[in-house]
Amino acid sequence: MPDLPHSAPTDTQAALPPLALLIAAPRGFCxxxxxxxxxxxxxxxxxxxxxxxxxxxxxxxxxxxxxxxxxxxxxxxxxxxxxxxxxxxxxxxxxxxxxxxxxxxxxxxxxxxxPLVSKVHRQAERLVEAGRHILFVGHGGHPEVIGTFGQVPDGGMTLIETAADAERVAPADPDNLAFLTQTTLSVDDTAEVIAILRARFPAIQAPRGEDICYATSNRQAAVKAIGAACDAMLVIGAPNSSNSLRLVEVAERGGTKARLIQRAAEIDFDWLAGVRTLGITAGASAPEVLVREVVDHLATRFTVEEREAESVRETMVFKLPRSLETA
Structure with missing residues (x-):
């Protein structure tokens, strides 16, 4: 892939240790x-x-x-x-x-x-109206989960957080089930949970399409694509951001040490000791300006050479509410 633009090193920079940055794409805003x-x-x-x-x-x-x-x-x-x-x-x-x-x-x-969360909401409504009980795969207490549970009457859904939950759930009518998922989950973890549910309840109805959103899947795939080439990885995102936390997990499961940071000031340079190639990505709610801030901060301690590794190009755009289109 082509290198991102960067300035030639000054005499001062030349004395700094080298650090190769491998920047995942897609990253950041969905x-x-x-x-x-x-x-x-x-x-x-x-x-x-x-x-x-x-x-x-x-x-x-x-x-x-x-x-x-x-x-x-x-x-x-x-x-x-x-x-x-x-x-x-x-x-x-x-x-x-x-x-x-x-x-x-x-x-x-x-x-x-x-709109992809709204799609899950509408599916939940239709399934409950059709008389099915929903096993919802997600993280308890997350706003998306609270919002989705709030689309149907109490008792219409059961939360499944882990594979262990999937193994022990005991619905009243096992032949009349459906499953849905939070949109920002680990692709691999969710596949494991769904496999258990399908094995235990062969008649369970799947959603019409993948509930985990394209941006979550793409960002996890981008981390997997660069992980083997990195000694460590920084994920820029918030500690309450589900999709950002999943990116850290994906990197670590691939054998790459990883940390979540919100801003450049949180970089632990001692943690980077011995790192020659550093991966960088950003969760779906982290703006690109924070990626550049991190790169600039690293450049105060290292002679930085950065390269972007694009695994897929995103072109998705969602329409604004009609009342704001002319604002």
């Missing part, structure tokens, strides 16, 4: 994150500040702080939103009760739920 951020920015442009956002729009402090500076106010629950101001729901999705409560109060709201 289409759902990009759309969610645009929704907040366009809502501010159209309606003026403040625009309230229920929960972090995406799991990234840099993004959240940037939007705060533009006039976004982040709250945990709808009752913290005053009357008469717009409110945006995060990319992770919300239970049905949230827009219902907003409508009951007469609030103007914008739903920034990723």
């Amino acid at each position: 289409a759902g994150v990009d759309r969610a951020i645009q929704i907040v920015e366009l809502a501010i442009a159209k309606h003026g500040a403040p625009v309230y956002v229920r929960h972090e729009i995406v799991h990234n402090k840099y993004v959240v702080d940037s939007l705060k500076a533009k006039g976004a106010v982040f709250v945990e629950e709808l009752d913290e939103v005053p009357d008469g101001v717009p409110v945006v729901f995060s990319a992770h999705g919300v239970p049905k009760s949230v827009p219902a409560d907003a409508a009951a109060r007469g609030l103007y709201y914008l739903d920034a739920t990723c």
